[in-house]
Amino acid sequence: MTPLNPILPIPQPLPQLRMRGVCKAFGATRALNGVCLDVGAGEVHALIGENGAGKSTLMKVLSGAHTPDSGSIELEGQPFAPRNPLHARECGIAMIYQELTLAPHLTVEANIVLGKEPRRFGWLNPRKTRELARAALSELHHESIRPDVAVGALTIAEQQIVEIARALVGSPKILIMDEPTSSLSQVDAENLFAVIARLSQRRVSVVYISHFLEECQRVCQRYTVLRDGETVGTGDLKTVALTEIIQRMVGREVKDIYPRSKRRLGTTVLKLTNIRGLRKPKDVSLALREGEILGIAGLIGTGRTEMLRAVFGLDLLKAGDVVLWSKECSHATPSRRLRQGVGLLSENRKEEGLLLNRSLADNLTLTHFAPVSRWGLVNANRQREQARAWISKLEIKAQSPDQPVGQLSGGNQQKVAIARLLHHEARILLFDEPTRGIDVKSKAQIYKLMFELAAQGRAVVFVSSYLPELLGVCDTLGVMCRGVLSSVKPASEWTEHSIIAAAIGHTDTA
Numbered sequence: 001m002t003p004l005n006p007i008l009p010i011p012q013p014l015p016q017l018r019m020r021g022v023c024k025a026f027g028a029t030r031a032l033n034g035v036c037l038d039v040g041a042g043e044v045h046a047l048i049g050e051n052g053a054g055k056s057t058l059m060k061v062l063s064g065a066h067t068p069d070s071g072s073i074e075l076e077g078q079p080f081a082p083r084n085p086l087h088a089r090e091c092g093i094a095m096i097y098q099e100l101t102l103a104p105h106l107t108v109e110a111n112i113v114l115g116k117e118p119r120r121f122g123w124l125n126p127r128k129t130r131e132l133a134r135a136a137l138s139e140l141h142h143e144s145i146r147p148d149v150a151v152g153a154l155t156i157a158e159q160q161i162v163e164i165a166r167a168l169v170g171s172p173k174i175l176i177m178d179e180p181t182s183s184l185s186q187v188d189a190e191n192l193f194a195v196i197a198r199l200s201q202r203r204v205s206v207v208y209i210s211h212f213l214e215e216c217q218r219v220c221q222r223y224t225v226l227r228d229g230e231t232v233g234t235g236d237l238k239t240v241a242l243t244e245i246i247q248r249m250v251g252r253e254v255k256d257i258y259p260r261s262k263r264r265l266g267t268t269v270l271k272l273t274n275i276r277g278l279r280k281p282k283d284v285s286l287a288l289r290e291g292e293i294l295g296i297a298g299l300i301g302t303g304r305t306e307m308l309r310a311v312f313g314l315d316l317l318k319a320g321d322v323v324l325w326s327k328e329c330s331h332a333t334p335s336r337r338l339r340q341g342v343g344l345l346s347e348n349r350k351e352e353g354l355l356l357n358r359s360l361a362d363n364l365t366l367t368h369f370a371p372v373s374r375w376g377l378v379n380a381n382r383q384r385e386q387a388r389a390w391i392s393k394l395e396i397k398a399q400s401p402d403q404p405v406g407q408l409s410g411g412n413q414q415k416v417a418i419a420r421l422l423h424h425e426a427r428i429l430l431f432d433e434p435t436r437g438i439d440v441k442s443k444a445q446i447y448k449l450m451f452e453l454a455a456q457g458r459a460v461v462f463v464s465s466y467l468p469e470l471l472g473v474c475d476t477l478g479v480m481c482r483g484v485l486s487s488v489k490p491a492s493e494w495t496e497h498s499i500i501a502a503a504i505g506h507t508d509t510a
Contacts, residue, residue: 015074016041016205017062017174022071024057031057033229034071039174042203044196046216046237049226050249050439052409055209056097058226059176062207063095064088076173086115092173096180099350100159102166104152109133111151112166136165139198141191155301156348157184157465164192175199178209182437185299185465186500193219211439213242214468225249250441257444258472261451265475266290268326269459270342270428272311275320275330280306282483284320288428293450293460294488295470297499298480304463305347307480308430312344313337324428338367343426345417347433347463353417356406360398361387363405363416368424390419395445411442418449429453432463447473467496481505 017039024032032054039045049055060066062073064082073080075091082088085095102111109129118128133147142161151159160180167175177196181189196206196219208220216223217237225233225248233248270288275281280303288294298304309315311322313332322330324340332340346352354363361383365372372383387401394415398408405416414434421429431450435443450460450473464470470477471491478488479502486502 015039016043016076017207018072018074019058019062020072020074022058022061022073023069024061024066025069031229032061032068034231035226035229036231037207037224038234039205039207041205042200043222044200044206044208044220046220046223047207047209047226048213048216048223048245048249050409050411050441053226053249053439054229055226056178057229059095059178059207059209062088062174063093063176089115089170089172092171093176094167094170094172094174095176095178096163096167097178100156100163102151102159102163104150106151107148108137108145108151108154108162109147111162112136112147112169114166116170132169133165136168137161139168139195140165140188142188155305157188158301160184161188164195168195172204174205174207176207176209179211179437180208181210181212181215181465182433185503186467186496187299187504189215189465211437211443212466213245213440217242227251246440249439257440257447258469259444259448259451261455263291263455265292266457269324270311270461271321271323273321273323275307275310275322276318277303277306277310277315278318280483281310281480281485284480284485286478286485286488288459288461290457290459291454292476293454293462293474295474295477295491296461296463296480296485297465297467297470297477297503299503302480302503303483304480305432307485308344308432308461308463311337312342312430314344338424338426341425341427342430343421343424343428344430345414345421345432345434347436349413349417354405354413357404359387359402360391360396360405360408360416361401364390364401364420364423367420371423386423390423394419394449409438409442411438411445414438414442414446418446422453427458429458429460430463431460433465434462435464435466435469443469467499470499471496479503 015038019037022032022035035058047055057066061068064085064087112133113129118125130147137143137145140161145158145161151162164180180192199206208216210216220237223235223237224231225245227249266289268287268289272284272286275284284307296304306315310317313334317330321328350356364387365383369378372379372386384401391398396412396415405413434446454460462474474491476488477491477494479486479499481503
């Protein structure tokens with residue numbers, strides 16, 4: 001009798017990337033503690049976790065920026081130990097960092113090909129350089145960005161596009177995206193998602209780091225969750241609930257990310273009538289009331305940031321009227337606006353909102369020393385007391401008021417920037433992308449703080465590119481299109497579809 005052939009298991013293909021037991025410490029701080037990660041060829045894999053969970057450190061190990069203390073990495077089944085970022089890039093690892101790594105004095109095309117400059121007979125090839133730059137920008141549907149302009153002249157959002165375009169040059173095997181849509185509008189994010197789908201079809205693996213979990217669920221096939229430098233979960237994104245992922249991220253359940261508070265809207269505190277800047281905005285009219293959170297949506301470059309800067313006095317107003325508490329005061333400096341009770345939270349907190357090498361105490365009080373000084377001299381003890389009060393109130397994770405702000409996570413840095421405005425007793429708060437690049441838990445805390453501020457009668461103008469938070473947080477909402485603000489309507493009358501339609505200039509926004 002012929003014996004039956006044994007049923008052998010079907011061999012599974014080796015992952016494109018395999019990381020096992022990766023550890024990395026910085027002094028006494030253990031950033032990674034035995035992390036494991038598998039990514040298949042052509043897979044879009046979400047790497048999820050709070051700020052400080054170890055995501056960026058793990059990717060810096062993979063991209064050659066950090067050397068692991070222990071553990072192993074395999075690329076296409078072969079041992080891989082990148083000597084430096086250039087070596088990793090030559091081996092097919094491309095990384096888009098959360099904090100932009102562009103050379104602002106160089107042109108767009110020079111930044112896009114940096115490290116992979118095309119040459120002919122040993123000389124740089126300008127024609128090929130421009131072709132590569134235009135092709136990368138075209139793939140992202142941003143042909144309007146001129147290759148010959150200096151990167152420093154672009155907006156933050158446009159610089160993010162250039163950063164992504166640079167990563168596409170050279171046909172990477174593994175593309176690491178660290179918060180790639182944090183500065184992008186919904187339409188630009190859609191273009192990026194289409195690029196990711198095309199890369200996946202070409203068997204390029206993508207490690208996708210984002211705090212927008214709905215985005216991860218839409219773009220990615222599988223996920224890995226890190227918490228405190230350890231792997232705490234992995235699986236199929238299509239079969240897991242977002243609440244379960246959040247619970248693994250923070251170690252407990254986050255019940256309500258948009259905890260609305262009941263409040264009544266009061267009298268008008270800020271009224272803009274047909275204001276126009278030197279280039280943008282072109283025409284903005286709105287009325288902001290006590291206790292109101294008024295959202296502003298729109299595409300990149302439509303003038304949302306310029307509108308806030310013009311109202312705050314950072315940019316010149318060319319026409320129109322600004323009325324504060326029934327008093328016309330169209331033209332003012334930032335210092336005057338602060339005295340009038342208006343505070344601006346910049347979208348670029350690291351360069352415009354904080355002094356990273358100074359302490360929390362200095363950053364929290366630097367625009368309003370009166371409560372912590374006497375006879376013109378700052379009382380250090382009183383300054384620390386004030387700082388401790390704000391650290392406690394806003395749940396800022398810091399060692400002490402003397403700790404440099406640059407050592408904090410992104411979410412805690414943002415809380416420091418907000419606390420400074422509250423210390424200055426601002427009654428009108430202009431928030432430009434306040435949740436950009438921060439984790440779910442910190443976002444929920446900032447939403448809760450915004451609701452509390454509104455309940456106290458403060459008024460908030462909230463600019464964001466993330467439509468779910470605008471619809472979840474705001475009382476009223478307007479959309480910027482080509483420098484013009486639409487009519488402001490209750491948020492309940494908008495949908496994501498109607499916001500996008502208004503943003504791209506469709507007349508039917510109902």
